[in-house]
Amino acid sequence: MLDFFTIFSKGGIVLWCFQGAGVTESFTGPVNALIRSVILQERSGNSSFSHGGLSLKYKLDNEFELIFVVGFQKILTLTYVDKFINDVQLRFRDRYKNELEQKGALKLLNNSFEFENDFKVLLSVAEESSKARGPAGMRTFEQSGKSQKTVKSMIETKGGDKGKEQGGKKNKNAKKEGKCSLSVIKMTRCHILSSSFVFQEMQPASMKGDLLSVEYESSDEEEMEEEDEEVVIRETSKPSSKKGGGLFGMLKGLVGSKSLTREDMEPVLEKMKDHLIAKNVAADIASQLCDSVAKKLEGKVMGTFTTVASTVKQALQDSLVQILQPKRRVDILRDVMEAQSQRRPFVITFCGVNGVGKSTNLAKISFWLIENGFTVLIAACDTFRAGAVEQLRTHQRRLNSLHPPEKHGGRPVVQLYEKGYGKDAAGIAMEAIAYARNQAFDVVLVDTAGRMQDNAPLMTALAKLIAVNMPDLVLFVGEALVGNEAVDQLFAAAFCLVNNLHYFSFVILPSIQVGAAISMTYITGQPIVFVGTGQTYNDLRSLNARAVVSALMKA
Numbered sequence: 109m110l111d112f113f114t115i116f117s118k119g120g121i122v123l124w125c126f127q128g129a130g131v132t133e134s135f136t137g138p139v140n141a142l143i144r145s146v147i148l149q150e151r152s153g154n155s156s157f158s159h160g161g162l163s164l165k166y167k168l169d170n171e172f173e174l175i176f177v178v179g180f181q182k183i184l185t186l187t188y189v190d191k192f193i194n195d196v197q198l199r200f201r202d203r204y205k206n207e208l209e210q211k212g213a214l215k216l217l218n219n220s221f222e223f224e225n226d227f228k229v230l231l232s233v234a235e236e237s238s239k240a241r242g243p244a245g246m247r248t249f250e251q252s253g254k255s256q257k258t259v260k261s262m263i264e265t266k267g268g269d270k271g272k273e274q275g276g277k278k279n280k281n282a283k284k285e286g287k288c289s290l291s292v293i294k295m296t297r298c299h300i301l302s303s304s305f306v307f308q309e310m311q312p313a314s315m316k317g318d319l320l321s322v323e324y325e326s327s328d329e330e331e332m333e334e335e336d337e338e339v340v341i342r343e344t345s346k347p348s349s350k351k352g353g354g355l356f357g358m359l360k361g362l363v364g365s366k367s368l369t370r371e372d373m374e375p376v377l378e379k380m381k382d383h384l385i386a387k388n389v390a391a392d393i394a395s396q397l398c399d400s401v402a403k404k405l406e407g408k409v410m411g412t413f414t415t416v417a418s419t420v421k422q423a424l425q426d427s428l429v430q431i432l433q434p435k436r437r438v439d440i441l442r443d444v445m446e447a448q449s450q451r452r453p454f455v456i457t458f459c460g461v462n463g464v465g466k467s468t469n470l471a472k473i474s475f476w477l478i479e480n481g482f483t484v485l486i487a488a489c490d491t492f493r494a495g496a497v498e499q500l501r502t503h504q505r506r507l508n509s510l511h512p513p514e515k516h517g518g519r520p521v522v523q524l525y526e527k528g529y530g531k532d533a534a535g536i537a538m539e540a541i542a543y544a545r546n547q548a549f550d551v552v553l554v555d556t557a558g559r560m561q562d563n564a565p566l567m568t569a570l571a572k573l574i575a576v577n578m579p580d581l582v583l584f585v586g587e588a589l590v591g592n593e594a595v596d597q598l599f600a601a602a603f604c605l606v607n608n609l610h611y612f613s614f615v616i617l618p619s620i621q622v623g624a625a626i627s628m629t630y631i632t633g634q635p636i637v638f639v640g641t642g643q644t645y646n647d648l649r650s651l652n653a654r655a656v657v658s659a660l661m662k663a
Contacts, residue, residue, distance in 0.1 A: 109186065109235070111162060111179045113227065114139060115200060117216060118173040124200075124221045138162050139177055147175070149431065149633060151400060155190075158182060167193050170408035171367055172201065172208040192234040199226055315479040315645075318441070319638070321652035367409045368416065373402055376420045387660050388623030393630050401427055425657050428626060432653035434635035441480055443580065444551055453485070453544040455552045455577065457537075459570055460585035462558030465640070467496065469585055470553050471503040473638070475645035478511050478521045482550040487540035488526035489533040489573065492557040497526045500555060507645075523549070533557065534573040541577060554579065583637065586628055625656055 112135040114125040127135065138159040146157055146166075157164040163182045168175055176197050180186055200223060201208070207219045377398045384394035401423050410419055440456075447454035456473070458466045467490070474484045486504060490496035507522045525540040537554050544552045556573065559566035574582060625636055636651045 109180060109184060110231070111135065111181065113176075113178045113196070115174060115176050115196075115221075115223075118175060121216050123174070123216065124223045126224065126227055135179055138164055138179055142166060142177065145633075148435075151396065151630075154396075154399075155403070165189050165193055167197055168403055168406075169197055169201065170405060174200075174208070176200075186238075188234040188238040192230065195230050195234070196227065199230060315476045315648070317480070319476065319648060319650040321650050321655065367407050368405050368419070370402055370406055372416050373405060373420055376417050377402055380420065380424055384623065384626075384660075388627075389660075390623075390627040393627050397424065397427060397626075397630070421661065425661055428657045428660065429653045431626065431629055432636070432651065432656060435633065436635075438635050438637055440581070440637070444477070444482055447580065448550060451545075453541060453549050453552045454581075455541055455554065455579040456581045456583060457554040457556065457574060457577075457579040458583050458585055459556050460558060461560055461587070464558070464585045464587045466490075466558065466585045467499050467503070467555055468643070469583075469638070469640060469648075470500075470555050471507065472640070472645055472648045474503070474507055474522055474553060475510070476648060477551050478507060483519070483548075484522045485540060485544040485547075485549040485552045486522065486524050487537050487552055487554045488524060489536050489540075490555050490557040491527075491529045491531050491533055491536070494529075496555070496557070497524075497528070500524055500526070510645075533569060534576045537573055537577045586624065623660065625651070626660065 110126075110128050111131050112125065112127050114122060114135060116122040116139075125135070141159045142157050142164055145151070155165055155167065157166065161182050162179045163184075164177055164179045166175060166177045174197075176193055178189060178193055180189070200221075203223070203226065204219075204221060207216075207221075210216075210219075380401075381394050381398045384397065385391050389397075401420060404427070405420065405423050410416070440454075444454045458470050460466050470486065474486065477484050486500055488497045488500050501524055504522050504524045508520050511521045513520045525536070525543055527536050527539075533556060540554070541552055543549075554573075554577070556570060557566065559570065625639075629636060639649045639651050641647045641649055
């Protein structure tokens with residue numbers, strides 16, 4: 109009934125594998141998809157994964173850095189899989205403990221893991237126990253609770269109803285008051301814990317070459333707050349029993365003498381989860397991140413003189429950095445030069461909800477491209493909002509004043525292609541791209557109308573624009589303060605783009621809240637390309653993952 113079972117190290121060395129009878133397809137595809145989509149993306153909070161017609165269950169062994177994966181057909185309901193994979197893990201660890209304790213890939217390769225007989229015994233025991241349990245039979249009427257009821261027991265007195273109603277109302281009001289006070293506390297904490305970033309002067313400076321990365325500046329007050337937070341976390345993570353005080357108790361709390369359990373990490377993880385939510389990370393994503401960290405650390409032996417709090421915090425920081433770091437090359441200047449060599453313009457489309465700053469960030473990117481010696485054509489495809497074309501015309505005039513045509517052979521470095529209002533946006537974009545090809549423009553920046561994720565006609569129009577014109581890059585402009593709303597916005601944008609095999613990235617706007625950056629990247633797996641830091645043309649930065657995570661983890 110199982111398609112395959114494999115055991116491999118986190119370094120990628122397959123120690124042992126099993127393939128079911130009659131299964132001809134290789135299991136490397138589903139396992140590689142699991143590694144790419146779950147393990148490397150820090151999404152291991154849920155122990156199941158689907159790939160095509162297969163359902164995969166996996167378990168991490170953090171002490172010996174092993175991964176156990178079992179695959180079976182999705183249509184099957186195998187209730188014994190979770191217990192079976194735990195039994196296999198324990199048996200494999202116990203049998204090959206000496207070999208696994210030897211560090212190094214070569215030693216693992218030289219060892220022979222003959223585990224087939226043990227595996228078949230465990231599998232037969234699991235299948236037999238599942239058959240023995242079988243489906244529960246239906247109860248007879250005499251066995252049910254209804255047969256024990258009388259007519260008198262089903263009649264309720266009027267006074268009892270009133271008491272219930274009053275009690276219910278009281279409890280309901282009490283719950284409402286509790287929720288209200290909790291939200292006030294969270295709002296206050298979010299305000300106090302806001303991060304500070306280094307801003308430059310509001311003067312257009314040179315932006316040649318790659319963009320500078322976002323820097324984080326920590327004050328002395330924040331460092332003191334972080335120390336206080338660490339003390340609170342340590343106190344929370346201490347065991348409740350007071351045995352072994354004095355010097356021995358202190359050393360026992362510091363020295364790594366045992367492996368981590370879920371119970372040890374639970375108080376720290378709860379505090380970390382609340383901290384992430386206060387920093388504007390979506391609640392579901394904060395919970396998934398903490399579950400993933402717990403699964404990654406469970407069973408891992410702590411180092412000497414390290415606390416549970418510091419271990420969990422470091423693991424969470426590493427996971428957040430891993431999420432924010434791009435999984436593929438992000439180099440727009442190089443892509444533009446490649447398009448130049450093919451004698452075609454590089455097309456970038458901007459999309460997002462109303463009022464997030466698509467046109468403003470389009471002008472910033474235009475300035476950055478001009479500074480690097482490229483010519484830009486702006487396509488005014490926002491034919492809905494009043495003043496959209498005039499706003500782009502103002503940006504065009506200002507950018508050309510910063511780079512006069514006299515310095516570029518008499519040709520303006522920025523031009524605007526517009527057809528007024530009420531026209532088809534996809535048609536205007538197509539004409540603009542053809543015009544840019546004929547006039548040898550290097551880059552076409554397509555401005556689109558703002559649209560909410562629940563506006564089906566406008567979302568369909570966006571999908572049409574992208575399907576017809578096939579841009580090289582789609583930038584989703586996301587507001588940094590949206591919080592949980594980012595989930596809905598990004599799912600709607602991804603729905604428009606997924607059928608066209610395009611990817612999209614993000615521009616995070618000025619009032620930076622790094623929690624939104626985590627939410628957006630975790631949802632889609634796409635990188636954040638630009639970070640806005642102000643309202644002038646040079647207030648554009650590339651994302652520094654470690655700086656953002658450092659800001660996020662500050663108390």
